[in-house]
Amino acid sequence: MKIVQLDVASADSVEAASKITQAMIPDGLDVLISNAGISKGLEPVLSLSDDLYLEHFVVNTLGPIGLVRASHSLLDKKATKGVLAVTSIVGSVGMVMPEFTSGYGLSRAGLNYSFRRLQQELSPEGYSVARAHPGLVASDMRQAFYEGLEPEIRKQVSLIAPDESASAIVQNVLQELKNQEL
Template structure:
């Protein structure tokens, strides 16, 4: 059975991804900071709750020791940081957004790499956003060019580069980033135009890659996303 860990899986896209992967036969660890919400989600889905604060070294180390073995890691947890205008974005706000969205991914990936390297078909899926695309941000025909989310967009651009660098460093692991699209969740006040089922589709698809699948790519439901 494929063992999968999803960070931030107690609600939204993480929860739906867990639901679909459990239905596909995965044993899924529900990573969550809040014990009550995490256990409730795990019990409701038939998954296993894993206490996990991706901003805390000790929490991540304890989680890696608890899991023991892993085939798929979905780095889903993150925050938006709000809609502050660029002139109001401070270094402290940048750090707040980068801590889970960038440093947290590094922290979790590094901790679980030894387990993934023991898997016959290891996979890492990094959940990013089209707002992190430099191509789309500079294309006046793209909706992404209309947003000025300095902290969030730059953090997702950094996550995209992390994905590429990890893919080059660990060619035996399928490491990709995915854009779920503008999905209605708590993350955006349910303003998204997609359902969580639609948003989770590309995450679930890439979490089920075999060893001959792509690596170092960025995809959404429609195909390749420009960097």
């Protein structure tokens, strides 16, 4: 396994990581998984600052789009051409969570929309594009969120281990991407 560090909030960082990755795997990339995410400021819609909304949007929406853009030529070299965005049910416009997730929810709704569009735009090129809600994972970000919930809500919610979530994504979502290629 090789790790390439990048900051999805920086186009320069994404581009530099793309160049490093192209040198490391010149034959191409089978599947790109975008797992960037921040959640800050658990405040009502009108209370969250514009700066926090923008920070969420840059990392959670524009970051994954830039990552796909920078990886497009590497993905084109393989027949698999799989793209997966790890997103959240909080970004659903069909339901609103009982706690304040204004910046995070808005930015994940943007990610969900953009990856649905990418699915339409890239599928004629042989791409499989998917989005996955990993569940309430006991990550640093989610743990802080969980601890901030009202005790009544916390009783109804349980966090899952990161490795359990990752295994489910591999077994269910990545396998589905593979099946779409047939």
